[in-house]
Amino acid sequence: MDRRATFKGTWIAAALIAPQLVLVFIFFYWPAAQSLYWALTLEPPFGGGNQFVGLQNFEAVLSDKLYWNSVRVSILFAVCSTSLTLIVSLMLAAFVDRRLSGYQVYRFVYFWPYAIAAPAVGLAFRFIFAPDAGFVSAINKAFPNLWNPALDGWDAFILIVIANSWKMIAYSFIFFLAGLQAIPRTITEAAAMDGAGVLRRLWDLQLPLLAPTFFFLLVINITESFVDSFGIVDITTGGGPARATDLMVYKIYSDGFKGLDYSLAAAQSIVLMTLVITLTFVQFRYVERRVHYK
Amino acid sequence: MIERTPILDFFTHLAMIIGLVLAALPIYIVFVASTHDLPTVNQVPMPLTPGADAWKNYATVWTKSDFGTKFLNSFIVASLVTLGKIAIAAISAFSIVFFNYRLKMVFFWLIFVTLMLPLEVRIVPTYAVAANALSPVEGLANLILNGPANLLAFVGLDGVARAMPQLAIKLPEWNLLNSYTGLILPLVATATGTFLYRQFFMSIPPELVEAAKMDGAGPLRFFKDVLIPLSRTNMAALATIMFVYAWNQYLWPLLITTKPEMTTATMQLQKLVPGPLFGQPPVWNEAMAGTLIVMLPPLLVVVFMQRYFVRGLIQADK
Amino acid sequence: MAEINIKGVRKSYGKTEVVHGVDATIANGEFVVILGPSGCGKSTLLRMIAGLEDITSGTISIEGKVVNTLEPRERGCAMVFQNYALYPHFTVAENIGYALKVAGVAKAERMRRIEEVARIVGLETFLDRKPGQLSGGQRQRVAMGRAMIREPKVFLFDEPLSNLDAKLRMQMRLEIRKLHQRLAATSVFVTHDQVEAMTLADRIIVMNAGNIEQVGTPTEVYERPGSLFVAGFIGAPPMNLIEAKVSDGVASANGLSIGVGSSAGPAAMIGIRPEDVLIGAGQPYQIRVEFVEKLGSIQLLHGQFAGRDFIVQCAATEAVRQGETIPIGIPDGRLHAFDAKSGARLTTSLTGARQVPAAAE
Numbered sequence: 024m025d026r027r028a029t030f031k032g033t034w035i036a037a038a039l040i041a042p043q044l045v046l047v048f049i050f051f052y053w054p055a056a057q058s059l060y061w062a063l064t065l066e067p068p069f070g071g072g073n074q075f076v077g078l079q080n081f082e083a084v085l086s087d088k089l090y091w092n093s094v095r096v097s098i099l100f101a102v103c104s105t106s107l108t109l110i111v112s113l114m115l116a117a118f119v120d121r122r123l124s125g126y127q128v129y130r131f132v133y134f135w136p137y138a139i140a141a142p143a144v145g146l147a148f149r150f151i152f153a154p155d156a157g158f159v160s161a162i163n164k165a166f167p168n169l170w171n172p173a174l175d176g177w178d179a180f181i182l183i184v185i186a187n188s189w190k191m192i193a194y195s196f197i198f199f200l201a202g203l204q205a206i207p208r209t210i211t212e213a214a215a216m217d218g219a220g221v222l223r224r225l226w227d228l229q230l231p232l233l234a235p236t237f238f239f240l241l242v243i244n245i246t247e248s249f250v251d252s253f254g255i256v257d258i259t260t261g262g263g264p265a266r267a268t269d270l271m272v273y274k275i276y277s278d279g280f281k282g283l284d285y286s287l288a289a290a291q292s293i294v295l296m297t298l299v300i301t302l303t304f305v306q307f308r309y310v311e312r313r314v315h316y317k
Numbered sequence: 318m319i320e321r322t323p324i325l326d327f328f329t330h331l332a333m334i335i336g337l338v339l340a341a342l343p344i345y346i347v348f349v350a351s352t353h354d355l356p357t358v359n360q361v362p363m364p365l366t367p368g369a370d371a372w373k374n375y376a377t378v379w380t381k382s383d384f385g386t387k388f389l390n391s392f393i394v395a396s397l398v399t400l401g402k403i404a405i406a407a408i409s410a411f412s413i414v415f416f417n418y419r420l421k422m423v424f425f426w427l428i429f430v431t432l433m434l435p436l437e438v439r440i441v442p443t444y445a446v447a448a449n450a451l452s453p454v455e456g457l458a459n460l461i462l463n464g465p466a467n468l469l470a471f472v473g474l475d476g477v478a479r480a481m482p483q484l485a486i487k488l489p490e491w492n493l494l495n496s497y498t499g500l501i502l503p504l505v506a507t508a509t510g511t512f513l514y515r516q517f518f519m520s521i522p523p524e525l526v527e528a529a530k531m532d533g534a535g536p537l538r539f540f541k542d543v544l545i546p547l548s549r550t551n552m553a554a555l556a557t558i559m560f561v562y563a564w565n566q567y568l569w570p571l572l573i574t575t576k577p578e579m580t581t582a583t584m585q586l587q588k589l590v591p592g593p594l595f596g597q598p599p600v601w602n603e604a605m606a607g608t609l610i611v612m613l614p615p616l617l618v619v620v621f622m623q624r625y626f627v628r629g630l631i632q633a634d635k
Numbered sequence: 636m637a638e639i640n641i642k643g644v645r646k647s648y649g650k651t652e653v654v655h656g657v658d659a660t661i662a663n664g665e666f667v668v669i670l671g672p673s674g675c676g677k678s679t680l681l682r683m684i685a686g687l688e689d690i691t692s693g694t695i696s697i698e699g700k701v702v703n704t705l706e707p708r709e710r711g712c713a714m715v716f717q718n719y720a721l722y723p724h725f726t727v728a729e730n731i732g733y734a735l736k737v738a739g740v741a742k743a744e745r746m747r748r749i750e751e752v753a754r755i756v757g758l759e760t761f762l763d764r765k766p767g768q769l770s771g772g773q774r775q776r777v778a779m780g781r782a783m784i785r786e787p788k789v790f791l792f793d794e795p796l797s798n799l800d801a802k803l804r805m806q807m808r809l810e811i812r813k814l815h816q817r818l819a820a821t822s823v824f825v826t827h828d829q830v831e832a833m834t835l836a837d838r839i840i841v842m843n844a845g846n847i848e849q850v851g852t853p854t855e856v857y858e859r860p861g862s863l864f865v866a867g868f869i870g871a872p873p874m875n876l877i878e879a880k881v882s883d884g885v886a887s888a889n890g891l892s893i894g895v896g897s898s899a900g901p902a903a904m905i906g907i908r909p910e911d912v913l914i915g916a917g918q919p920y921q922i923r924v925e926f927v928e929k930l931g932s933i934q935l936l937h938g939q940f941a942g943r944d945f946i947v948q949c950a951a952t953e954a955v956r957q958g959e960t961i962p963i964g965i966p967d968g969r970l971h972a973f974d975a976k977s978g979a980r981l982t983t984s985l986t987g988a989r990q991v992p993a994a995a996e
Contacts, residue, residue: 053453054442140565
């Protein structure tokens with residue numbers, strides 16, 4: 024813990040931090056608290072006071088088959104997309120880190136997908152993977168009806184996984200690359216002197232030293248898959264077919280804003296919020312411990 | 318590279334090229350699709366060379382979707398979010414790192430926690446607040462004023478509670494629907510920038526602060542003369558991230574704007590498709606033209622700012 | 636120009652006290668060096684004078700005014716930091732002139748003074764460079780220029796030469812000395828290097844573990860060390876120390892004896908500096924040379940005497956070989972004696988005589 028030099032002036036400090044605190048209160052804490060309030064009460068559709076109903080909303084939510092479907096889909100989506108993303112981005116980072124000729128070009132281009140909005144990604148992939156246009160459906164000429172995300176739930180699922188991963192690979196790639204480049208060159212050289220070849224060094228040296236980055240990205244990716252996926256789903260599958268891609272965040276939107284059932288949406292929001300907070304919390308704890316080992 | 322590994326290098330190159338294709342291909346396809354006419358684009362598979370209808374498609378989709386207005390909106394929102402985020406992050410991080418007061422860590426954690434919950438996860442209540450932005454202040458004030466009464470009622474002393482004067486503050490209703498403020502403020506409220514700035518400020522050597530003190534500079538002087546110039550790389554990285562983030566916002570603008578003249582470019586993508594996959598297919602060449610137009614600004618920002626961005630991230634990562 | 640008065644100053648971090656009640660007076664225009672090992676509290680003391688650390692108890696006055704509650708800029712001190720602490724994005728000119736800019740001095744006046752100072756420190760051709768483009772010595776001079784331009788009452792130096800290589804350090808020592816002669820400002824210089832202390836100081840304050848061990852001129856501190864600590868710290872190679880017993884007011888060991896007065900404890904340490912040990916045929920004691928260090932003009936002979944490590948310094952021209960046993964003499968007139976338990980000085984017999992008594996007991 025190094026000595027920090029500070030200024031005197033509590034009023035100035037308070038004034039400086041006030042804007043952010045006010046904003047955070049109005050747009051984060053109050054809505055979060057209100058969400059809890061709504062989840063625990065029933066709002067009459069025509070106004071008037073809310074009635075405290077305890078965990079009734081939660082019971083309704085948790086006993087809804089459709090809800091569990093969306094949970095299942097969300098978790099599967101998170102697992103598939105995150106695995107795909109982390110494996111591919113790690114590989115790409117390891118390749119680029121070798122600094123073969125032209126590596127700057129690769130580093131430059133690999134990052135671009137991050138800049139593209141989720142719905143744009145969704146639309147692009149919707150075209151590429153469309154059942155009646157694009158490219159992939161060329162397979163259907165040889166094997167009729169093999170690929171049809173409009174009808175086949177699994178095809179639709181694969182579509183959104185690929186779209187999401189494409190974007191997240193770009194983001195994760197940069198962090199992995201930064202992590203690899205933070206490994207001091209002297210350590211790599213020492214390992215080479217010890218007789219370890221490129222692949223050996225990757226396994227014994229670079230991967231373990233990347234562990235903090237890995238866990239950080241693990242949680243970022245999982246969180247993003249719960250959150251950023253909305254844009255993709257809305258543009259491509261709308262939750263279908265037959266709710267095969269009905270992610271939790273999408274369901275909240277359709278229940279709350281299309282179905283106008285705020286209490287239900289609020290209860291679902293609380294569950295989703297708890298899930299996300301737990302994940303982030305777990306990561307920070309775990310990473311803290313790992314990082315301290317250094 | 319330490320040793321000579323020609324075979325491994327070959328495969329590495331191969332893999333990287335495949336990666337390059339996979340990264341760039343979708344963008345290329347979108348571009349090509351936007352240059353064909355409708356029958357060509359609906360061919361399976363679509364030809365990979367650009368067609369001749371580029372300008373026609375762009376012009377059509379631009380006017381049909383009124384992209385002029387939408388772009389302006391997106392640009393205003395993204396710029397103001399970026400500026401707001403940077404300004405607030407800088408001063409908040411400054412307060413946390415360079416001052417010492419008792420509630421400092423409390424405030425820090427209060428802000429830090431917001432990182433855990435992105436906007437999409439709390440759309441429902443945030444929307445309610447946006448409908449009446451002063452309601453939290455009003456609510457909190459009323460809660461505090463009526464606190465004793467509420468507490469008494471809670472423990473069952475209804476009679477006593479009722480006897481106490483009922484205080485109520487009523488603030489004017491401030492509806493953020495269909496307004497720039499509504500589009501901008503909720504996006505500025507999270508802590509990403511503050512966290513990055515804090516990491517950077519903590520890497521400033523303490524002697525620099527002490528030298529400034531000896532030179533007679535107060536905190537604000539130090540902030541302006543020393544911290545801001547030194548954080549230029551940081552700022553560039555943060556500005557890029559924020560601009561792209563704000564421009565690409567989809568769910569929140571969808572909720573907060575209902576009038577077409579307030580919608581953003583990214584939102585417009587939804588209008589390009591009549592329905593989900595199992596509905597009627599979109600007019601693909603126009604849809605792809607629209608996608609390309611919407612994709613371009615943030616992509617260009619990233620391409621140009623990438624030099625600063627990667628450097629800033631690596632610093633923050635440490 | 637100002638006198639600094641330090642009265643009963645203590646400093647604690649939480650429950651740990653690191654400076655235990657320090658008193659000192661630094662006269663107007665004096666160059667005082669606070670010397671001590673790492674962690675002895677010297678930097679802390681300096682920073683308390685500067686206003687960068689709070690004073691837990693006691694008072695510090697500058698020019699007669701108590702400054703405990705004053706901000707650094709209000710105290711009239713300027714400081715040269717160990718790590719220079721230059722503003723990396725300012726040019727040399729901007730670095731030097733920053734204090735004036737903050738004080739609102741007009742640009743023309745500011746430029747004039749910057750150029751004047753730059754000439755004094757020899758950096759007038761570097762005014763447009765940034766610190767990153769300068770060498771260590773040049774950066775140090777910018778730091779000094781920055782301090783000088785404010786024409787402060789007090790100059791504070793926090794180990795400014797530690798990061799320089801040996802040759803540069805010698806050069807900068809001279810420059811600092813010349814600067815002091817020119818400006819005649821009260822200066823407080825902190826270092827752990829006794830050579831810097833001996834060459835720069837008018838007076839030295841020797842500190843150890845939060846206490847002042849001795850205050851005196853370099854000569855005083857060298858010839859009459861006030862405690863075992865000072866004796867061992869000042870002088871390289873360090874003073875040789877031999878365990879002695881005290882009886883009847885005389886400390887004796889191994890044939891050496893020195894009168895220590897009646898109030899001394901039962902055990903004492905007798906000290907003799909390596910350069911005061913005589914060698915040559917006919918000297919009364921013997922020592923086996925275990926190791927020889929040649930240092931150009933002198934050589935150091937390491938061995939054992941009276942059960943302790945012992946160093947003898949002699950001219951390089953003496954032909955001594957490792958493993959050889961040579962005769963040495965310890966003149967009565969060059970002995971020091973310290974109380975073994977408290978470390979305090981009991982007496983020294985420095986009379987200047989460097990003759991060995993004719994016959995040992």
